[in-house]
Amino acid sequence: MEFLEFFERFAIPHPSPAIYASMVAIALTSIGIVAGLTYFKKWGYLWREWLTTVDHKKIGIMYLVSALLMLFRGGADAIMMRAQLATPDAKLLDAQHYNEIFTTHGVVMIIFMAMPFIFAFMNLIVPLQIGARDVAFPRLNALSFWLFFAGAMLFNISFVVGGSPDAGWTSYFPLAGNDFSESVGTNYYMLAIQISGIGSLMTGINMCTTILKMRAPGMTLMKMPMFTWSAFIANVIIVFAFPVLTVALIMGTTDRLFATNFFTTESGGMDMLWANFFWIWGHPEVYILILPAFGLYSEIISTFSRRNLYGYSSMVWSMILISLLSFLVWTHHFFTMGQGALTNSIFSITTMAIAVPTGVKIFNWLFTMWKGKIRFTVPMLYSIGFIPLFTIGGVTGVMLAMSAADYQYHNTMFLVAHFHNTIIPGVVFAMLAGLTYYWPKFFGFMLNEKIGKVTFWLLTVGFVLAFFPMYLTGLDGQARRMYTYSEATGFGPLNMLSFIGAALMAIGFVTIVYNVYYSFKNSSRDIGSDPWDARSLEWATHTPVPEYNFARTPQISSSETFWDSKKNGHVLFKGEIEEIHMPNNSGVPFIMGIIFFIAGFSFIFALWVPAVIGLIGIFVCMAMRSFEKDHGRHISVKEIKETEEKLGGAK
Amino acid sequence: MKELFPAKQVVGFVASLVLTAVALLVYFTDMTFTVGMTILLATAFIQAFLQIVVFMHAGESKDGKSIYTNILYAVFIALVTVFGTLLILLWDM
Ligand code: HEM
Ligand SMILES: [Cu+2]
Numbered sequence: 001m002e003f004l005e006f007f008e009r010f011a012i013p014h015p016s017p018a019i020y021a022s023m024v025a026i027a028l029t030s031i032g033i034v035a036g037l038t039y040f041k042k043w044g045y046l047w048r049e050w051l052t053t054v055d056h057k058k059i060g061i062m063y064l065v066s067a068l069l070m071l072f073r074g075g076a077d078a079i080m081m082r083a084q085l086a087t088p089d090a091k092l093l094d095a096q097h098y099n100e101i102f103t104t105h106g107v108v109m110i111i112f113m114a115m116p117f118i119f120a121f122m123n124l125i126v127p128l129q130i131g132a133r134d135v136a137f138p139r140l141n142a143l144s145f146w147l148f149f150a151g152a153m154l155f156n157i158s159f160v161v162g163g164s165p166d167a168g169w170t171s172y173f174p175l176a177g178n179d180f181s182e183s184v185g186t187n188y189y190m191l192a193i194q195i196s197g198i199g200s201l202m203t204g205i206n207m208c209t210t211i212l213k214m215r216a217p218g219m220t221l222m223k224m225p226m227f228t229w230s231a232f233i234a235n236v237i238i239v240f241a242f243p244v245l246t247v248a249l250i251m252g253t254t255d256r257l258f259a260t261n262f263f264t265t266e267s268g269g270m271d272m273l274w275a276n277f278f279w280i281w282g283h284p285e286v287y288i289l290i291l292p293a294f295g296l297y298s299e300i301i302s303t304f305s306r307r308n309l310y311g312y313s314s315m316v317w318s319m320i321l322i323s324l325l326s327f328l329v330w331t332h333h334f335f336t337m338g339q340g341a342l343t344n345s346i347f348s349i350t351t352m353a354i355a356v357p358t359g360v361k362i363f364n365w366l367f368t369m370w371k372g373k374i375r376f377t378v379p380m381l382y383s384i385g386f387i388p389l390f391t392i393g394g395v396t397g398v399m400l401a402m403s404a405a406d407y408q409y410h411n412t413m414f415l416v417a418h419f420h421n422t423i424i425p426g427v428v429f430a431m432l433a434g435l436t437y438y439w440p441k442f443f444g445f446m447l448n449e450k451i452g453k454v455t456f457w458l459l460t461v462g463f464v465l466a467f468f469p470m471y472l473t474g475l476d477g478q479a480r481r482m483y484t485y486s487e488a489t490g491f492g493p494l495n496m497l498s499f500i501g502a503a504l505m506a507i508g509f510v511t512i513v514y515n516v517y518y519s520f521k522n523s524s525r526d527i528g529s530d531p532w533d534a535r536s537l538e539w540a541t542h543t544p545v546p547e548y549n550f551a552r553t554p555q556i557s558s559s560e561t562f563w564d565s566k567k568n569g570h571v572l573f574k575g576e577i578e579e580i581h582m583p584n585n586s587g588v589p590f591i592m593g594i595i596f597f598i599a600g601f602s603f604i605f606a607l608w609v610p611a612v613i614g615l616i617g618i619f620v621c622m623a624m625r626s627f628e629k630d631h632g633r634h635i636s637v638k639e640i641k642e643t644e645e646k647l648g649g650a651k
Numbered sequence: 652m653k654e655l656f657p658a659k660q661v662v663g664f665v666a667s668l669v670l671t672a673v674a675l676l677v678y679f680t681d682m683t684f685t686v687g688m689t690i691l692l693a694t695a696f697i698q699a700f701l702q703i704v705v706f707m708h709a710g711e712s713k714d715g716k717s718i719y720t721n722i723l724y725a726v727f728i729a730l731v732t733v734f735g736t737l738l739i740l741l742w743d744m
Contacts (some may be wrong), residue, residue: 212717240728276736327728331739340743 009605013163014096025158049557052585055140055547057144061442067431070108071509073156077105079506082466086499088487098483099166100159100185106169110285111193112152114423115200117431118292119148122207122231124442127465128538129225131216131554136209138583139625144199144206146593151196154600158188162605163562165189168281168481171252173263173274187604190253190474195596204238207231216537218556222316225536225559226302226309230295233319234288237326241284248277257606272337279330288327290422291319293430294361297383301365303534304380305372308560311364318357323477325354335403336410344403351401355394362387377532378452382433385460386425393421396471411481414474417467424463432512440531444544445523451515458508464591465501469494484609514629529648535563540572542647548580548635551644562591577644580635592621663705670694670701 012019037043050058080101084093093101123141127134135141158164165185167176176186211232215224224232251262252274261269302309309315331339331347365387374380396418400409409415432455440446470478473491485491529543540562541550552573557564565568599614601607667673674694677687703709 236724240725244732270740272740273736276739280732280736324724324727327731328735331735338744339739343739343743346738 009184010161012160015101017096019159026160029146047587048585051590052142052587054134054142054583054585054589055546056127056134056138056141056441057547059141060120060125062145063116063120063123063148064435066152067113068115068512070113070152074105074108074113075506075509077101077108078368079502081105082499082502084483085335085495087487087496088485089493090484093483095483096166099168099481100164102481103165103168103171103185103189104155104159107155107165107189107193110169110198110289112148112420114157114289114427115196116148117427118154118234118289119144119200119203121154121227121292121296121431121434121438122203122235124438125538126207126210126228127214127535128541128549129228130211130214130219131537131550131556132210132214133549133580134583135206136214137206138235139586139589140202141584142589143592144203146589147199147202147596148196148242150593150597150600151192151194151199154195154529154597154604155188155192158185158192162188170275170278172278173252173255173271174265176252176256176274177264177271178259184604187253187256190249190256191600191603192255193606194246194249195600197242197249197577200238201242201246203275204235204242207235211235216554216556219561222313223229223556223559223561225538226293226312226315227295227536229316230291230298230319233323234291237284237288237291237323239286240327241281243283244277245285248274248281249425251277253603257603272334275334276330279333280327282333283330284326286419286422290426291322294319295429296430296434296437297365297386299534299536300379300383301368302560303437303532304375304377304383305369306533307368307372308535308563309364310367311360312559314360315364318360321357322354323488325350325357329354330405332401332403338562341403348401348403352398355398355401355466358394362391377436378447378449378456379433379437381453381456382429382436386433387457389425389429389460389463390422392404393425394420408627409474411479412474413480414469416480417470417474420463420467420470426469428457432456437532440527441529441538441543441545443537444527445519445525446531447515448519448523450601451511451518455508455511455515458504460502462504462506462508466498466505467501469501527551530562537561540565540646544645544647546643546647548582548640551577551580551640577640578639579637580640581632582635583632584630586630587622592618595621608647656688659705663701667698667701670698 037046050062053059080093081098084090084098092637123135126132129467163185165171165181165188166183167181167186171186171189174180176189197568211224211228212292251260254260255262255264255269261267263269263271263274265271298309298315316627329347329352331343335344335347365383369384376384396414400415400418436447436452473478473494476489476491478485478489478491483497529541530539532539536559537554537556540554550573552575554572555560555566555570555574557570561570561572565572595614595617599611599618602609602611602614671694674691677690683691703722709715709722712718
């Protein structure tokens with residue numbers, strides 16, 4: 001009996017046939033994966049090549065795959081919500097399920113889809129763009145990934161073990177406190193985000209160090225390619241914003257587990273402090289996502305316009321300005337919380353000010369295309385589609401920024417339309433453009449352009465149909481986070497339109513998978529190392545990229561060194577090949593990921609013994625690392641020459 | 652002789668002792684809350700600055716500029732966050 005009681009805590013508080021079906025599906029898939037790995041004898045390969053790797057390119061690929069998986073998880077949530085709202089008084093989901101789904105949708109999309117997507121590109125591109133062999137701290141980099149992964153898995157099992165969080169991705173107190181959120185759902189929220197957030201913070205430190213310290217000779221700060229600049233600024237923001245989240249999550253966790261009263265409404269607690277902390281991190285967070293996206297657009301637009309980026313230094317300075325301003329606007333997320341007009345006015349003005357540097361960037365892209373010889377490839381289509389769509393998102397953002405008017409817009413579908421209007425054309429399109437653009441560099445073949453164009457149009461038309469109606473219903477008063485509405489409201493037809501748009505987008509995402517499959521089977525493998533006729537350094541090495549990236553350290557002439565070497569006779573690689581020093585692989589980051597997972601899980605269910613053992617395990621791993629003597633390994637000149645020969649001549 | 656004597660460090664050391672002593676005064680003497688807090692805040696910030704410059708050698712390597720930029724940036728964000736929060740939740744609520 002006691003035995004059963006122990007397991008009762010893992011039951012789902014609000015079950016449904018769909019959740020039981022997912023349990024079975026998850027169990028079967030897991031068994032399938034284990035059986036497949038065993039049958040094909042791939043365990044050793046998996047361990048040697050992936051689980052223990054410290055190579056920034058492989059870590060980047062793992063981030064990429066995780067992000068795509070999470071895109072589908074979050075997408076499934078989205079289509080369920082749109083289906084429920086498609087008609088008035090629908091019964092597909094009940095209120096509780098709807099709450100859980102919009103919560104997990106938001107968290108998965110921001111923390112477990114968009115973040116790993118930008119980390120994927122930072123890992124893949126930054127060391128190549130600055131001519132480095134890896135990031136500054138390769139093993140820390142692996143640990144960052146495994147912490148992200150542990151957090152993501154922890155969050156994703158919530159709906160089958162113990163129940164999902166249901167207090168929104170903002171998880172405002174007092175709703176998120178024990179009184180109103182009784183299940184372990186919000187514990188999952190606190191701990192899963194905490195674990196992956198620690199990983200993000202470490203990546204922030206790692207990337208800043210890499211970019212400041214490991215640039216090839218001649219690459220001054222103002223000669224860095226634009227994506228590297230954007231990654232640098234984003235990581236600076238990470239280093240300053242994420243600690244706030246870490247602390248807020250710890251306070252929230254102790255409120256829920258140990259009855260501290262930071263965010264309660266009695267005993268001296270202050271519930272609004274949570275909202276305050278959340279957005280002190282939260283607004284910089286949206287710029288952490290959008291800046292690398294801007295960086296990708298900058299690379300793509302200049303490559304396919306065949307011109308150097310217009311206004312390089314104004315691009316850089318506008319990003320530096322954004323990095324400061326992004327910390328000055330957080331109150332605009334809770335204009336209606338009750339603070340006075342003075343505060344709201346201050347933050348209205350700072351919010352509008354941030355649109356200025358953003359606008360500068362838009363004009364720079366337009367001027368880059370102006371008189372350029374534009375090639376309408378798939379990455380370029382995304383970039384061109386991004387400009388008008390994102391501008392609409394920006395304009396509605398400025399509308400929301402007027403605090404008096406925000407009393408009307410706040411918490412309505414209008415807001416939902418706004419932030420999707422910035423995130424989808426801004427971040428998601430950039431990621432898909434980057435995916436298509438960099439795919440050949442890392443996988444050795446191009447994605448099919450025809451299918452890619454179909455995807456682009458499905459997503460764009462789907463996006464407009466799905467989200468523009470929400471501006472209208474929002475202005476008419478349709479609230480966000482409401483699981484249904486009556487027929488008398490008249491919201492029905494526009495919501496049906498939204499559903500159709502969402503369905504088109506879903507089809508669009510499926511065509512991406514099909515494109516990978518199709519291109520894998522049919523695309524030519526003979527594409528050289530520079531299939532797009534690109535401009536910056538990452539294209540100057542072989543495809544596939546050898547593990548040491550560049551056999552000889554490149555000499556930098558400008559932010560478009562590679563273009564200079566193709567057109568202006570700049571000599572990129574000088575001197576003899578020398579022995580290369582590389583870091584060793586290590587299984588410790590993966591093991592620490594597992595320990596973090598177990599410790600996190602135990603905290604969620606207040607199982608103190610394994611929780612404490614897990615914490616001790618983490619410190620033991622860290623202590624062991626301090627005493628470990630690991631000087632890395634050397635790749636001999638002979639081996640380098642052989643690799644270079646195999647890849648088609650020394651570079 | 653002059654080069655051998657670490658004047659900067661000795662002065663720094665004495666200064667940090669003095670700052671600590673002044674901070675301790677707040678506990679041992681009878682003063683109003685406001686005066687006490689003012690003394691504590693002032694001595695704490697001077698102390699931190701002293702440690703960073705004299706004993707952690709900020710500015711002595713060729714990274715000096717980025718170290719100071721970093722500190723300035725951090726101080727700015729910390730001040731904005733603290734005073735912004737006070738404004739929102741206490742002064743203008
Ligand atoms: C032109 C620049 C922008 C302006 C002026 C702006 C303004 C705003 C304002 C005022 C709100 C709060 C509205 C309310 O709660 O009633 C908001 C919400 C939001 N914005 Fe933006 N924004 C901008 C760009 C972005 C970007 C680039 C992203 C992400 C990549 C983004 C993501 C979000 C998100 C996720 C929310 C939802 C917050 C919630 O759940 O309450 N915004 N924006
Ligand atoms: Cu914001």
